[in-house]
Amino acid sequence: MKTPLHVGLASYGMSGEVFHAPLLSSHPGFTLSKIVERKTQRAGIKYPAIQSVRTYNELLADPEIDLIVVNTPNSLHFEQAKQALEAGKHVIVEKPFTVNSQEGQILIELARQKNLVLSVFQNRRWDGDFLTVQEVVKSGILGTLVEFEAHYDRFRNYVEADTWKEESGPGSGILYNLGSHMIDQALVLFGLPQSVTADIRIQRPGGKIDDSYDLRLNYKDIRVIVKSGYLVREPGPRYTLLGTDGTFHKYGLDPQEDALKIGRFPNEKGWGVEDSAFWGKINTQVGSLHVTGTVETQPGSYLAFYENIFQAITAGASLAVQPEQAMQVIQIIEAAIESNRLGKTVPIK
Numbered sequence: 001m002k003t004p005l006h007v008g009l010a011s012y013g014m015s016g017e018v019f020h021a022p023l024l025s026s027h028p029g030f031t032l033s034k035i036v037e038r039k040t041q042r043a044g045i046k047y048p049a050i051q052s053v054r055t056y057n058e059l060l061a062d063p064e065i066d067l068i069v070v071n072t073p074n075s076l077h078f079e080q081a082k083q084a085l086e087a088g089k090h091v092i093v094e095k096p097f098t099v100n101s102q103e104g105q106i107l108i109e110l111a112r113q114k115n116l117v118l119s120v121f122q123n124r125r126w127d128g129d130f131l132t133v134q135e136v137v138k139s140g141i142l143g144t145l146v147e148f149e150a151h152y153d154r155f156r157n158y159v160e161a162d163t164w165k166e167e168s169g170p171g172s173g174i175l176y177n178l179g180s181h182m183i184d185q186a187l188v189l190f191g192l193p194q195s196v197t198a199d200i201r202i203q204r205p206g207g208k209i210d211d212s213y214d215l216r217l218n219y220k221d222i223r224v225i226v227k228s229g230y231l232v233r234e235p236g237p238r239y240t241l242l243g244t245d246g247t248f249h250k251y252g253l254d255p256q257e258d259a260l261k262i263g264r265f266p267n268e269k270g271w272g273v274e275d276s277a278f279w280g281k282i283n284t285q286v287g288s289l290h291v292t293g294t295v296e297t298q299p300g301s302y303l304a305f306y307e308n309i310f311q312a313i314t315a316g317a318s319l320a321v322q323p324e325q326a327m328q329v330i331q332i333i334e335a336a337i338e339s340n341r342l343g344k345t346v347p348i349k
Helices: 014-026 057-061 074-086 101-114 128-139 174-190 256-261 303-315 323-342
Strands: 005-009 030-036 051-053 067-070 090-094 118-121 145-151 195-201 212-218 223-229 239-243 247-250 280-286 289-295
Touching: 005 014, 005 303, 014 030, 014 067, 014 118, 014 256, 014 303, 030 057, 057 074, 067 074, 074 090, 074 101, 090 101, 090 303, 101 118, 101 323, 118 303, 118 323, 128 174, 128 239, 128 247, 128 280, 145 174, 174 212, 174 223, 174 323, 195 323, 212 323
Parallel strands: 005 030, 005 067, 030 051, 067 090, 090 118, 145 223
Antiparallel strands: 145 239, 195 212, 212 223, 239 247, 247 280, 280 289
16 A cells, blocks of 8 residues: 555544644654645644645545544544445544444444454553553552552533533533543453443533543452543542552643643654653552552553554554444443443443
């Protein structure tokens, strides 16, 4: 296949401007050719070589485009990804993959039939803190892990105006938004749970969408808790790991998003390196030694997601984010919604 691969971006909202455009433009294997901007033409200010177009159909009709990134509102993911696959394009879908698991299965089958790459932008797998947590778990330094708790909290005690993210509708709410990341991380660490017990709420006055959740992902030998809310003014630990020999706490958020927001690019020196003030704290037993101290956070690398996509398309490499995994995330979200509705634990099929 010819390289660099030509890419079309379905929108230039927050995810397009902050994540996809700078990541794609930093990778030598991709050329960001066209961006759909329905009302403005802001992309050309930062990327003069890019052509702004008014409709999604212009991406589909362009024979030069190899890959389309579907980063539009959640309710459009299924239909636009389906159209792109039918047009013979490889596809990346912004999380959440789809609104329901049936739609996800249709896309998986279609990509298989067309022999096209289909993946989901689960960039939080390449957060430095999560990469570090994976190594802590793998190392066994805490002994047998018995409890894992993860938080993705924010403080926004008002309802933001003029955004689809605050409007009730298919795929809306914090569980689809932030929950997609956290559930995916739990699946990477522990696989598919047996069942889920969920408490999902609207906590902000005037809110139309869920803005708080507490999920208990039930496994045989470990308790897994993932929580998020918009009314957390003083954040606690991002991750807490409890084992038979020790404890690991990690505060703070990966610095990559903030760096991208101020216009930095991921091929810069020192990218993804976290300030030592936020390194994780460990207290454990190693043989006869009682060990306390800090664990240096590994550098994060969102660009690794696109490197994997490039290798999958050009060299047949295995996808880091398989669409089947992304569909499992949606299955757990569906089970969580049902658990909250019924007020009881719901098994995962």
